[in-house]
Amino acid sequence: MYSNANELKDLCDRSGKKIWQVAIEVESEYNETTIDEIRQKIKENIDIMRQACNKTLKKEIPSISGLTSGMAKKIFSYMGKDNAIFSKEILKSVAYSLSCFEVNTSMGKIVAAPTAGSCGILPGCLFMLAEKINAVDDDLINAFITAAAIGTIIEKNATLSGAEGGCQAECGSASAMAAAAMTEMLGGSVEQCLHAGSMAITNVMGQICDPIAGLVEIPCAKRNAIGVVNAILCADMALAGIECFVPFDEVIVAMYEVGKALPATLRETGIGGLAGTPTGVAARRKIFGE
Amino acid sequence: MGRGLFGILGPPMIGPSSSHTAGAARIGLMCRSIVQADIAEVTFFLHGSFANTYKGHGTDRALVGGLMGMQPDDERIIRSLDVAKKEKIKINFVKTDLGNVHPNTVEAVITSKNGETASIVASSIGGGEINLVSINGFHADLSGNYNAIIVRHKDKVGMISKITNMFEKNNINIVSLSNNREKKGQTAITIIEMDGELSPNMLTDISKTADIYSVSNINKI
Ligand code: SF4
Numbered sequence: 001m002y003s004n005a006n007e008l009k010d011l012c013d014r015s016g017k018k019i020w021q022v023a024i025e026v027e028s029e030y031n032e033t034t035i036d037e038i039r040q041k042i043k044e045n046i047d048i049m050r051q052a053c054n055k056t057l058k059k060e061i062p063s064i065s066g067l068t069s070g071m072a073k074k075i076f077s078y079m080g081k082d083n084a085i086f087s088k089e090i091l092k093s094v095a096y097s098l099s100c101f102e103v104n105t106s107m108g109k110i111v112a113a114p115t116a117g118s119c120g121i122l123p124g125c126l127f128m129l130a131e132k133i134n135a136v137d138d139d140l141i142n143a144f145i146t147a148a149a150i151g152t153i154i155e156k157n158a159t160l161s162g163a164e165g166g167c168q169a170e171c172g173s174a175s176a177m178a179a180a181a182m183t184e185m186l187g188g189s190v191e192q193c194l195h196a197g198s199m200a201i202t203n204v205m206g207q208i209c210d211p212i213a214g215l216v217e218i219p220c221a222k223r224n225a226i227g228v229v230n231a232i233l234c235a236d237m238a239l240a241g242i243e244c245f246v247p248f249d250e251v252i253v254a255m256y257e258v259g260k261a262l263p264a265t266l267r268e269t270g271i272g273g274l275a276g277t278p279t280g281v282a283a284r285r286k287i288f289g290e
Numbered sequence: 291m292g293r294g295l296f297g298i299l300g301p302p303m304i305g306p307s308s309s310h311t312a313g314a315a316r317i318g319l320m321c322r323s324i325v326q327a328d329i330a331e332v333t334f335f336l337h338g339s340f341a342n343t344y345k346g347h348g349t350d351r352a353l354v355g356g357l358m359g360m361q362p363d364d365e366r367i368i369r370s371l372d373v374a375k376k377e378k379i380k381i382n383f384v385k386t387d388l389g390n391v392h393p394n395t396v397e398a399v400i401t402s403k404n405g406e407t408a409s410i411v412a413s414s415i416g417g418g419e420i421n422l423v424s425i426n427g428f429h430a431d432l433s434g435n436y437n438a439i440i441v442r443h444k445d446k447v448g449m450i451s452k453i454t455n456m457f458e459k460n461n462i463n464i465v466s467l468s469n470n471r472e473k474k475g476q477t478a479i480t481i482i483e484m485d486g487e488l489s490p491n492m493l494t495d496i497s498k499t500a501d502i503y504s505v506s507n508i509n510k511i
Contacts, residue, residue, distance in 0.1 A: 116303065
């Protein structure tokens with residue numbers, strides 16, 4: 001059992017196990033399920049996420065509100081072009097995350113990871129990396145377990161909710177989960193995984209939650225996109241040997257404190273930030289006919 | 291251990307919002323489970339954030355989808371309003387202020403084909419979790435995560451122990467129990483959440499007990 005990152009690292013160090021190994025054993029023991037059942041359930045979730053990450057790459061599906069559509073398709077057809085600054089892989093990862101997010105806003109089926117608003121970041125990153133390194137399904141399942149383990153620590157010691165902690169808590173946490181999981185997939189140590197996660201949250205600390213018209217849509221899609229890029233960057237930094245000065249457990253508590261200090265107008269109320277701009281207010285009026 | 295790995299990676303759901311869509315579908319399912327009769331008409335009185343954003347979050351379709359028996363990850367939810375129309379169920383949405391309740395709260399006033407009406411108030415409290423607030427004005431605290439019964443009975447000494455004795459005899463563990471009354475000496479309502487479920491025999495035994503007016507079985511959702 002672990003209740004913070006330090007304890008998780010101790011368990012890993014003492015047993016010589018990876019994060020996913022410790023996490024699945026703990027889950028199995030405390031929730032009285034077998035390891036096979038857990039893996040099977042993760043696999044079912046992966047199948048849903050994979051469909052969502054591919055669904056709008058070639059076909060636009062408009063959101064329920066009618067405010068957005070077609071972002072995944074645009075990036076998917078742009079990636080690999082001469083002009084593109086980011087590599088094809090990074091842009092594919094972004095396209096996956098946007099597709100997953102567009103499925104969400106069009107009332108399709110997704111898996112909250114950790115929330116619906118941040119659902120594109122983790123699968124966007126992990127599916128891209130699995131393809132890049134030819135990982136088998138079992139490796140992918142392990143990576144999702146590691147990501148979820150990082151999420152449980154954040155939930156226990158801070159928050160994953162935009163209403164409570166701003167977007168840093170939702171998309172920032174998803175980014176940290178993805179960064180740690182990618183680091184482990186690429187052979188990083190437990191310590192490097194935690195550095196990657198800490199840096200991912202550090203990079204978006206203070207990010208507010210300001211959805212236009214109170215809808216999980218704008219700017220959420222782009223927060224998923226930057227969440228992907230942030231996670232990739234932090235995994236690469238950690239694997240290159242860069243460390244986060246403040247340890248993971250302290251970073252997430254700081255994130256929580258920052259979240260609580262945010263005024264309510266910047267915590268999913270659809271009042272401040274982008275939601276409060278003339279354009280944001282006009283969009284609200286148009287949708288709700290106020 | 292908190293909600294464990296699947297509290298983070300999950301639930302599978304229809305988007306876009308776990309509280310406005312997945313939670314709303316579960317509230318619909320809860321209403322269905324409470325009413326247990328063919329429905330003729332429903333008016334949803336939407337409060338707070340439910341009232342302000344229901345159109346853009348598909349809360350309306352999710353509530354109706356749940357009412358028609360669709361789970362939070364059922365891809366038919368997006369078409370639920372059409373399904374209801376086809377089944378000739380009249381659906382209305384009204385924005386309202388339900389007072390000092392959670393921002394994502396709805397009151398469903400349901401008329402069954404047999405002419406009975408029920409008023410159910412429930413809140414979506416985040417991550418797809420819900421909380422029943424009241425049934426027909428009676429305070430009723432239920433999460434929908436366990437099978438439960440609602441027992442209406444005379445408000446008098448010894449009623450609760452009569453009911454709980456039957457649980458003990460049948461070896462069923464009680465998860466939570468709450469009791470409220472309308473007025474001293476008149477009708478009271480006892481709500482019990484349990485591990486496992488009651489057998490039909492046990493349900494009949496409870497409903498035949500002296501001073502028990504009615505028992506409804508609410509399946510977990
Ligand atoms: S802005 Fe708010 S609603 Fe949108 S993804 Fe971030 S936390 Fe979620």
